[in-house]
């Protein structure tokens with residue numbers, strides 16, 4: 568690992584902290600009075616007792632506030648409202664936002680994945696039409712890739728899009744699509760070459776389409792998750808018509824478009840580890856207040872020490888990936904390992920949190936005595952997703968074994 572911050576990096580950090588010092592306390596004070604429920608642990612691991620869906624209007628307002636200061640799409644090109652932040656500056660951004668425990672944003676999929684993809688692959692007309700609304704949180708966007716038969720093996724997707732004049736006609740099913748029920752638009756992967764799977768070239772013939780989710784032939788059914796929330800959905804297409812002009816990239820280029828998106832997602836999850844230190848501090852402070860005896864328990868003390876060490880290790884792993892990127896070396900397998908480490912730590916910390924709270928850790932949201940509105944209890948069940956989303960643990964391990972360690976296949 569070998570890098571140092573340049574003058575530009577330090578200026579970036581100073582500008583961001585000055586902006587946060589000026590705007591964040593005011594924003595939090597405004598929302599504490601207009602939406603008191605949002606106070607209850609709303610900043611715990613990026614959500615609160617109401618989950619991500621429980622604070623969408625506050626998130627919309629925060630994304631808009633960030634955008635006023637050009638801090639929402641900090642890594643987008645300047646002409647599209649960003650600051651063209653470098654990789655180092657993106658790490659500074661993630662660290663600073665975690666340290667300040669800022670609220671979550673309205674549309675992470677839109678800002679982190681879909682917006683950059685439209686800027687990279689879209690025509691001028693597409694960019695002008697969709698990018699400003701993503702940035703200013705006007706419309707919510709979802710990312711529609713997974714299908715019942717195509718999750719880890721995404722290229723097996725079978726939702727068909729058949730060309731009919733100036734439209735594609737869609738039939739098929741997507742599943743686990745986050746926030747589709749509140750989205751106006753989605754970036755979907757569909758199959759435009761029906762023979763490709765049978766001919767064993769399944770990565771061909773996939774096309775990326777932007778879909779208006781309010782047109783006839785689209786049905787969205789929320790799925791109730793383990794935390795009792797409706798965060799993701801099944802999306803059914805039954806003859807839905809999508810104009811050809813909504814295609815992102817060429818016909819059959821969907822795999823290339825998607826890989827850019829997923830790469831952004833993986834780098835994004837790696838940086839999430841940075842927020843864990845403040846979660847750990849928050850849970851220790853909470854235990855001091857509501858269950859101090861837990862902090863005398865030698866087993867708990869050892870787990871806290873271990874968590875500190877692992878967080879530090881994860882941070883260094885991320886820095887190592889950063890150092891490689893800056894030296895134009897391949898940033899892998901650090902990013903894959905950091906993804907594994909993030910999901911392991913997320914679950915370990917959530918388990919530690921409920922144990923630190925003792926009996927109070929069992930009180931779920933809605934209970935009158937629940938601490939932080941039950942946010943830690945919710946986190947305990949919700950964090951199971953971290954070993955599934957953005958690439959499952961087993962598949963990530965396969966990739967590392969196969970390509971980094973070169974283990975024999977048989």
Ligand SMILES: Cc1cc2nc3c(=O)[nH]c(=O)nc-3n(C[C@H](O)[C@H](O)[C@H](O)COP(=O)(O)OP(=O)(O)OC[C@H]3O[C@@H](n4cnc5c(N)ncnc54)[C@H](O)[C@@H]3O)c2cc1C
Pocket residue numbers: 709710711712713714715717718719720742743744745746799952955956957958959960961962965
């Ligand atoms: C909270 C959450 C939000 C999500 N949001 C979205 C979204 O917005 N958009 C979207 O498109 N998708 C979304 N997903 C779906 C996610 O991308 C998939 O769940 C993921 O890709 C895994 O696919 P699957 O669920 O079909 O599981 P499968 O791929 O069927 O895997 C099932 C099990 O088998 C294991 N397995 C699979 N293949 C192998 C192998 N080759 N070797 C060893 N083990 C294997 C897996 O590790 C897993 O344990 C979301 C999922 C979650 C949990």
